[in-house]
Amino acid sequence: MITHARLSTKQKDSILDAVCRINLWEGAIRSGKTIASILAWLLYVRNAPPGPLAIIGKTRDSIGRNVLDVIADIAPGAIVFNRGAPTCRILGRLVHVIGANDAKAEKVLRGLTLAGAYVDEVTVIPEGFFRQLLGRLSVPGAKLFGTTNPDTPSHWLMKDFIKKLTLPVGDPDRPDMVSFHFELTDNPGLEPDYVAGLMAEFTGLWFLRFIRGLWVAAEGAIYSMLEEQKHTRPAPPKDRWQAALVGIDFGTSNPTHALLVVLAADEEGELGLYVVAEWEHDGRAKGQLSTAQQSDRLMKWAAPLLADTGLDPIVVLDPSAAPLRVQMRADGWPGLRSADNRVDVGLQAVASLFAGARLFIDPVACPVLWDQLCGYVWDEKALVERGIEQPVKLNDHGCDALRYAIMAARMIWRVWLPALAAEDTRQAA
Numbered sequence: 001m002i003t004h005a006r007l008s009t010k011q012k013d014s015i016l017d018a019v020c021r022i023n024l025w026e027g028a029i030r031s032g033k034t035i036a037s038i039l040a041w042l043l044y045v046r047n048a049p050p051g052p053l054a055i056i057g058k059t060r061d062s063i064g065r066n067v068l069d070v071i072a073d074i075a076p077g078a079i080v081f082n083r084g085a086p087t088c089r090i091l092g093r094l095v096h097v098i099g100a101n102d103a104k105a106e107k108v109l110r111g112l113t114l115a116g117a118y119v120d121e122v123t124v125i126p127e128g129f130f131r132q133l134l135g136r137l138s139v140p141g142a143k144l145f146g147t148t149n150p151d152t153p154s155h156w157l158m159k160d161f162i163k164k165l166t167l168p169v170g171d172p173d174r175p176d177m178v179s180f181h182f183e184l185t186d187n188p189g190l191e192p193d194y195v196a197g198l199m200a201e202f203t204g205l206w207f208l209r210f211i212r213g214l215w216v217a218a219e220g221a222i223y224s225m226l227e228e229q230k231h232t233r234p235a236p237p238k239d240r241w242q243a244a245l246v247g248i249d250f251g252t253s254n255p256t257h258a259l260l261v262v263l264a265a266d267e268e269g270e271l272g273l274y275v276v277a278e279w280e281h282d283g284r285a286k287g288q289l290s291t292a293q294q295s296d297r298l299m300k301w302a303a304p305l306l307a308d309t310g311l312d313p314i315v316v317l318d319p320s321a322a323p324l325r326v327q328m329r330a331d332g333w334p335g336l337r338s339a340d341n342r343v344d345v346g347l348q349a350v351a352s353l354f355a356g357a358r359l360f361i362d363p364v365a366c367p368v369l370w371d372q373l374c375g376y377v378w379d380e381k382a383l384v385e386r387g388i389e390q391p392v393k394l395n396d397h398g399c400d401a402l403r404y405a406i407m408a409a410r411m412i413w414r415v416w417l418p419a420l421a422a423e424d425t426r427q428a429a
């Protein structure tokens, strides 16, 4: 249990200063935002105006993990809840538990007149839902408490709320809001070794956002950390291969791109993931292949590569490759799986593995992949025009196949990237 005496000055000040209609804790991961905001929320609940309250997050499950469990931990007597239930009781008050991604959430919200709300991970809540929530907080004196990690500077929460705090007090456009910016040093509970580990695990865009706590745009190269010297290596000899994965991005008129990724030790015994072979077919340039032909050619490509290794590969296909999956199953391929297609986590995992020198490409065997990885860039147009953060979808089939294989290799990299694995579990809906 965390007692008041052990809170950082930043945490204590934020709790005392959370007196506005909107109270936001934003910044680096593990920086103590949730603990401070939950204490502020509990103090609020104790004296809140009469009326129902709500806790909002991505899903009821994520609220259970990120908020209700934490309340039960800090103040076991303060909360009565059942996992997954639509309501709970905090300090005797009725609290609705609403997952913003649940189909009926907006309807539930529309029927409520709230005296207070706590929002977990504000940036992942749809803007319309957040505005609706503000409208429902109509009991006089009602307050909102929320936490978030930084996102892109053009995110609605930054543009329409946080940035407007620079307007002078009294300006009608200035929201009735206070925002507390947290950095890793604001959490006195983090051991130096843990902080060093976190810093090493995150890289590029994700380092700036999650470790430094900055609202920065996804611009330029996605894998900006790539260096030929560091990241290209010939395939290790087959007798050192310990596990194998085949990642496949499937297309009929678009290219199909398959990669063989193996877990192997280098001369010093250091384990790493090596992309040792690629197979590509561009239906538009070379004529379309039926799924049966693709399955057959893939088998002829993979079988000799894996011969004498004794390894049965895990084969990961993109979720839209149902026809190829059916065909490959009929053809007797082992270990077929549908890929985890969460792009943000996948890109982060690949970037972190490159940064930590745990992922290598054989440049002679995989020239197309290497070129694609070096040219893989964020789509600035999609960000500006639609507010969507995504890679440019051009010559990216090898990049996608790699992301699928790496997501399926989570059991391997979770020991190298414990914080990312924890983050991944937390974000999973």
Ligand SMILES: Nc1ncnc2c1ncn2[C@@H]1O[C@H](COP(=O)(O)OP(=O)(O)OP(=O)(O)O)[C@@H](O)[C@H]1O
Binding pocket: 002, 006, 007, 008, 011, 027, 028, 029, 030, 031, 032, 033, 034, 035, 036, 147, 148, 149, 182, 187, 188, 189, 190
């Ligand atoms: N003052 C403190 N003393 C000791 N431990 C703390 C303190 N504040 C927070 N912690 C612990 O540090 C960890 C991270 O804190 P917290 O969950 O509040 O961070 P966060 O900023 O919400 O992180 P995230 O962005 O990852 O959700 C938790 O295990 C929490 O219990």
Ligand SMILES: [Mg+2]
Binding pocket: 033, 034, 147
């Ligand atoms: Mg938190």
